[in-house]
Amino acid sequence: MHIEPGLVDSTKIFLSYATATAAFGYAAKLALDTVKKEGVAAVVLRAVIAAVLVFGFFEVLPTHPVGVSEVHFILGSTLLLVLGAGPAAFGLAGGLLIQGLFFAPDDLPQYAMNVTTLLVPLFATATLARKVIPDAVAYVDIRYAQALKLSLTYQGGIVMWVGFWALYGQGMGAENLASIGTFGAAYMTVVLLEPLIDLGVLAIAKTLHRLKGSTLVERRLYSAA
Numbered sequence: 001m002h003i004e005p006g007l008v009d010s011t012k013i014f015l016s017y018a019t020a021t022a023a024f025g026y027a028a029k030l031a032l033d034t035v036k037k038e039g040v041a042a043v044v045l046r047a048v049i050a051a052v053l054v055f056g057f058f059e060v061l062p063t064h065p066v067g068v069s070e071v072h073f074i075l076g077s078t079l080l081l082v083l084g085a086g087p088a089a090f091g092l093a094g095g096l097l098i099q100g101l102f103f104a105p106d107d108l109p110q111y112a113m114n115v116t117t118l119l120v121p122l123f124a125t126a127t128l129a130r131k132v133i134p135d136a137v138a139y140v141d142i143r144y145a146q147a148l149k150l151s152l153t154y155q156g157g158i159v160m161w162v163g164f165w166a167l168y169g170q171g172m173g174a175e176n177l178a179s180i181g182t183f184g185a186a187y188m189t190v191v192l193l194e195p196l197i198d199l200g201v202l203a204i205a206k207t208l209h210r211l212k213g214s215t216l217v218e219r220r221l222y223s224a225a
Contacts, residue, residue, distance in 0.1 A: 002070050003110040003117065003162065008169030013109070015168070020112035023119040024093070030126070031086030042215040043090075046083040049216065050091020051098065053079065058099050067183030068166040068176070073190060074158070076122050077150040078198050081139045082205065084218035085126040092118045113165050121157025128153050135225035139218070140206040147195035155191050159184045 008016070031043050054074070061073045079088040093115050100108045107114065132146050133139070163180045170176040205211065205221060212222040 002072075002104075002107055003113045003165050004069060005106050005110065007068060008110070008113065008165055010109075012169060013113070016110075016112035016116060016165075019116040019120075023089075023116050023123075026123055027086060027089035027093070027119060029086075030084075030089060030123075034084055034086045038215065038219060043087050045215055046087030046217070047090040047094065050079050050083050050088050051094035052091075054092050054095025055098050056095075058095065059103060064186070066186040067179035067181070068170075069162050069183050069187075071183075071186050071190065073194075074118070074154075075194060075197060076118070076154040076158075077125055077147065077194060078201050080122060080125055080129065080150070080154075081142075081198065082201060082217055082221060084220075085122065087218075089119050089122055092122065117158055117161040117165070120161060121154045124157050125150050125154045138223055139221045140202045142199075142202065144195055144199060147198040148191070151191050151194040151198065155188060155194065159187050162187075 031047075034043050057074055058072060064071045074092075076088070076092070079091060083091065096114055096118065097111065100111055129150055132149050133142055162183060166176060166180050202221075205217070211217050213219075
């Protein structure tokens with residue numbers, strides 16, 4: 001989902017600074033909520049874990065350039081369920097920054113756009129999770145249908161933001177619209193796999209009872225709300 005260099009002209013890129021600032025502000029609020037409930041160590045440790053995982057997702061897992069961007073396995077809903085929204089948000093931003101600083105410096109000018117594209121769908125997914133997963137259900141016990149809804153929300157949000165940046169930068173030309181459509185169709189295939197990955201990770205977590213109550217994972221992973 002990286003926004004390609006040149007997709008948005010430097011004269012227009014100011015908008016991404018505003019959206020990224022707002023995204024970081026909301027991420028800070030979510031992180032602070034976790035700090036109040038579980039302490040600073042829980043947020044810091046989980047954010048570091050998330051950043052390492054996200055860096056691995058970008059650098060190790062398959063990546064395919066398609067249309068206006070690239071298709072990645074980001075596993076945002078997995079990070080959300082296991083680590084919590086606040087730590088996952090800072091982990092996504094941190095992993096992306098590490099990749100840009102050390103492996104893809106050409107992506108740094110687009111960092112604010114990419115952060116917005118990753119974080120805003122995560123916030124939407126966290127909101128949906130509170131609605132579709134009953135308070136009495138721990139995350140390790142969610143069903144495929146619930147995981148699918150979360151994945152659709154996250155991946156669909158990424159497609160929408162990439163499409164927005166492409167339209168904002170390149171306009172409504174037929175070639176640009178076709179590239180956006182190609183990217184969207186390819187990216188949504190990730191939805192077929194991500195819920196299965198979510199459930200697989202949660203099934204593994206369910207066997208690791210010693211993690212219950214640990215600062216390393218989201219408290220809701222093992223306990224009802």
